[in-house]
Structure formats: C-alpha cells, structure tokens
Amino acid sequence: MFLMGCTPDVQTFNDIIHAFCKVNRTHEAARTGQVEEARALLNKVPSPNIVLFNTLINGYVMSGRFDEAKVVLYDGMLGNGCEPDVYTFNILIHGLCKKGRLGSARELVNEMEIKGCKPNVTTYTILIDGFCKEGQLVEAGDVLNEMSYKGLSLNIVGYNRLISALCKDGKVLKL
Known part of the structure; x- marks a missing residue:
C-alpha cells in the first residue's frame, strides 16, 4: 500500500x-x-x-x-x-469462564455495571454456559433469575445449554 x-x-x-x-x-x-x-x-x-x-x-x-x-x-x-464496551467485557468474561474462573467472571459483570456498561443477553448467556460446564446449576439458575429481574430473556443458545446441563445432571423432571 x-x-x-x-x-x-x-x-x-x-x-x-x-x-x-x-x-x-x-x-x-x-x-x-x-x-x-x-x-x-x-x-x-x-x-x-x-x-x-x-x-x-x-x-x-x-x-x-x-x-x-x-x-x-x-x-x-x-x-x-x-x-471498554459490552463487547470488551463479554470477551473478558468468556475468557474467565473458559479458564473456570467463574467467581472472577461474576465480579467482572458487577464491575461493568459499576462502570455504567449494562450487561446484555450475551453476557448472561456466557455466564450461564460457564456455570453449566462446571456443573454449578444453582449458580446458573441464579444468573437466570438475575436476568429476569433486569427484564432480559435468555436466548435459545442459553436455554439449550441450560437444558443440556440439567439433563446431564439427571434433573429432567425440573424442566
């Protein structure tokens, strides 16, 4: 050039x-x-x-x-x-979840809110996926409740991940 x-x-x-x-x-x-x-x-x-x-x-x-x-x-x-914007935070939250550092990922969501950056459906889906992969279904449910409280609905990717994790954990009747 x-x-x-x-x-x-x-x-x-x-x-x-x-x-x-x-x-x-x-x-x-x-x-x-x-x-x-x-x-x-x-x-x-x-x-x-x-x-x-x-x-x-x-x-x-x-x-x-x-x-x-x-x-x-x-x-x-x-x-x-x-x-940083919501995409920046989502990249970092995904990286933390990938490393199994779910507590740090949760803290980063809180930090982004403090900085005035609103988590979106993707942010929460990343968290739910991370908790599901680690078998922490109660925490995944807590994230889902937090989303609902904030007026957000889980997307199909998040629901599929949650359903899959519940099935693997033998909680089919909870669906």
Whole structure:
C-alpha cells in the first residue's frame, strides 16, 4: 500500500490485526507469535479505536493468555482514552469462564455495571454456559433469575445449554 502511495485506514489495520489473531489457532507457537505481531501492529496505528482493541483482546483470550488481554485493556485501551464496551467485557468474561474462573467472571459483570456498561443477553448467556460446564446449576439458575429481574430473556443458545446441563445432571423432571 505504501509503495503505491496509499495510506492504510483503521479498517485496513483491523483486517490485518483480525487475521493475525485468527491465524493458526491450532498451533500454540504460531498463535502466540501472530497475536504478538497483531499487538506490534496496533502500536503503529495512529488513532486506534475500540474495535481494534477488542480484536486484539479477543486474540489473547482465545490464545488462553488472559493476563496479556488485561494488559491491552488497561495499558493500551484505557491509555488511549478508549472505554471498554459490552463487547470488551463479554470477551473478558468468556475468557474467565473458559479458564473456570467463574467467581472472577461474576465480579467482572458487577464491575461493568459499576462502570455504567449494562450487561446484555450475551453476557448472561456466557455466564450461564460457564456455570453449566462446571456443573454449578444453582449458580446458573441464579444468573437466570438475575436476568429476569433486569427484564432480559435468555436466548435459545442459553436455554439449550441450560437444558443440556440439567439433563446431564439427571434433573429432567425440573424442566
């Protein structure tokens, strides 16, 4: 692009960062290197936006590198004046649930609300899925009740996950 006298825009950077974060997810060494290249590229973007940061944070979370994702959030994103949105929080909550850190995921939902970012159906579905995978059906039910109290309805993905977990736990009659 530069050789042809064309300057990349934010979308160009996002496409490349997205590709780096998605490439070779099955091979750990390649995945780690690619996410690092995405981070190096993000550091060269003149005015990075929330989409770029979310893409990189997701790349780290999907690589199992939650601590690096938090560094990008706190040092990169907040350092550049970008406030996390519901997508940012959902990525991080998903990463915590994936690691079995459900208490931390629950705390992050509370933190996002304190910061004025309202959890959405996807946020709660991620939590319910995490609790179901860990066999913590009472906690999953608590999340469902919290959703209902806030006027949100579970989506089909959440219901399927909950029904599957109840069936596996022998609680078919509770349905």
